[in-house]
Amino acid sequence: MLRVxxxxxxxxxxxxxxxxxxxxxxxxxxxxxxxxxxxxDLRAELVRVLAYDHLPFDSARRQMTLMxxxxxxxxxxxxxxxxxPSDSPPPGAxxxxxxQSDATQSDATQSDATQSDATQSDAKQSGVTQxxxxxxxxxxxxxxxxxRDPDDQKFLEVARDARAHLLxxxxxxxxxxVRGRRKSLPFRILTPAGYNAAFDIAARAxxxx
Numbered sequence: 001m002l003r004v005x006x007x008x009x010x011x012x013x014x015x016x017x018x019x020x021x022x023x024x025x026x027x028x029x030x031x032x033x034x035x036x037x038x039x040x041d042l043r044a045e046l047v048r049v050l051a052y053d054h055l056p057f058d059s060a061r062r063q064m065t066l067m068x069x070x071x072x073x074x075x076x077x078x079x080x081x082x083x084x085p086s087d088s089p090p091p092g093a094x095x096x097x098x099x100q101s102d103a104t105q106s107d108a109t110q111s112d113a114t115q116s117d118a119t120q121s122d123a124k125q126s127g128v129t130q131x132x133x134x135x136x137x138x139x140x141x142x143x144x145x146x147x148r149d150p151d152d153q154k155f156l157e158v159a160r161d162a163r164a165h166l167l168x169x170x171x172x173x174x175x176x177x178v179r180g181r182r183k184s185l186p187f188r189i190l191t192p193a194g195y196n197a198a199f200d201i202a203a204r205a206x207x208x209x
Contacts, residue, residue, distance in 0.1 A: 001032070001033060001034065001035050002028070002033060002034045002035070002165050002166065003034075003035045003037055003162060003163065003164045003165050003166075004025070004034050004035065004036050004037070004164060004165065004166045004167075004168060005036070005037050005038075005042075005155055005158050005159040005162065005164050005166070005167045005168070005187075006025075006036055006073075006168050006169075007152070007155045007167070007168065007169040007170075007171055007174065008042075008045050008046050008049050009169065009170055009171060010022065010025075010168040010169055010170065010192055011046055011065070011069055012049070012065070013170075013192050014026050014029075014068075014192070015064070015065045015068040015069060016050075016055075016057060016061060016065040019192065021191075021192045021193035021196050022192040022196070023196070024195065024196040024199045024200070025168065025192060025195060025196070028199075029072040030072075034072075035074060036069075036072045036073040036074065037073065037074055037075075037076050037079065037158060037159075037162040037164060038069075038073040038074070038075060038076065038158070039075065039076050039154070039158050040075075041154050042154060042155070042158060043069070043070075043073075045151075045154075046065075046066065046069060047066065050062040050065060050066065076158055076161060076162045079162060081163070142160055142185075142186050144156045144157065144160060144185075145177050145185075147173050147174060147177060148173050148176075149171070149173040149174075152169075152171055152173050152174050155167055155169065155174065156174070156177075156185075159187045160185075160186055160187065163186075164187045165187055165188065166187055166188045166189070166190060166195070167187055167188070167189045167190075168189075168190060168191070168192055168195060169189060169190075169191065170191050170192065174189055175189060175191070177189065
């Protein structure tokens, strides 16, 4: 199972806006092919953002968004790694339903402004792989880069501490962290559209995906 952390905007794309680019993620949550991991401060930020006056959400939409997030998300403290050793996949293994590549992450994390033209090539070059995944003891020692937006640092922390394969985000402050890094993060960062395209490519290559 693919372990994923969603930043707040990705959650809204999935459950509030029903963004077509996020629907592969949603369908894989529903089929238990993706395990979404959360933490209390991630959920608290979602609750706060849902209450913003400038967002076009009525009370029913807010409640539905939060209910669907709670349906699919598991608290990081509730993950039992010992019960399922495969939750800590070996480097080089490819998660189910997505392509594997030796290319770098950077091309898969285009900013939102350029994403529409680059999604297909980005997904082909980077895919969603476990090649950057580390064994648990290495992950615990991994020192994360500092995000220029301090409010986004928590998403990196949860992705590392949950031994996630992927952080899904359109946030430029997070996406820019994978550019030009000599040392890989222990997880991938992709936009919803980048993940969607990667899965589509894999599905065409293998009808069983």
